[in-house]
Amino acid sequence: MNKKESIFNAGRKLFLSKGFKNTNVSDITKLAGLGVGTFYNYYSSKEELFFEEFIEESNKHKKYIMEHIDLDQDPVKVAMNLISENVSAMKSNQILAEWNNHELTAELEKYYSEENKKNGDTFYNFYIGILKKWKREGKIRSDIDDDIIVELFGILEYVDTHKEKIGIYHFPEAARYLAEFIMKGLTDCPK
Known part of the structure; x- marks a missing residue:
């Protein structure tokens, strides 16, 4: 699985369980096993990821x-x-x-x-x-x-x-x- 896909899957899991407001980028990257900086290589914001989700x-x-x-x-x-x-x-x-x-x-x-x-x-x-x-x-x-x-x-x-x-x-x-x-x-x- 590539890094973007890992971020996407982690975001989906967290958005489904916690909602948009209660999910943050560090939660997503932690679940994906990546650094926060890596997130921003693929998405400009939590909103951008959420909209794709x-x-x-x-x-x-x-x-x-x-x-x-x-x-x-x-x-x-x-x-x-x-x-x-x-x-x-x-x-x-x-x-x-x-x-x-x-x-x-x-x-x-x-x-x-x-x-x-x-x-x-x-x-x-x-x-x-x-x-x-x-x-x-x-x-x-x-x-x-x-x-x-x-x-x-x-x-x-x-x-x-x-x-x-x-x-x-x-x-x-x-x-x-x-x-x-x-x-x-x-x-x-x-x-």
Whole structure:
């Protein structure tokens, strides 16, 4: 294992067990069996390492969802399951939970957005594919342009990246209701 990989693995272990705030560079390098100076040969800060860790955890979680979600269920149920899976992951995974850390939110969201632009957001493409599939199958309204349907779900992403204005405490429930209202509007009205 190379030094960067050792740092990454040690950081992951500590961020998962202690969270971002309670982990410091010396803890990471000690667990990795390296000197603190070596850390800075690979990462400019604890934040940079954490952001890479976050992207990896997020991608693992998204892959899990894409492989395990039952797309044959009612579209409203699928959407609610997606939201529930995300909320559950944020409660059970210290790294993903930091998405709601007001001290990191702005920087983390910016990094996340830049990474998705650079590497493509496979999860976004996944749910766009689901929406198009449902439209072809007549499960959602056909009188609404695909781009508008995509933008309706873009609103959820907008809400997610403005959670501090909503209040982090209220955000998960507000996002759940908004997803439910959008899906019911797409499925309960005449198609």
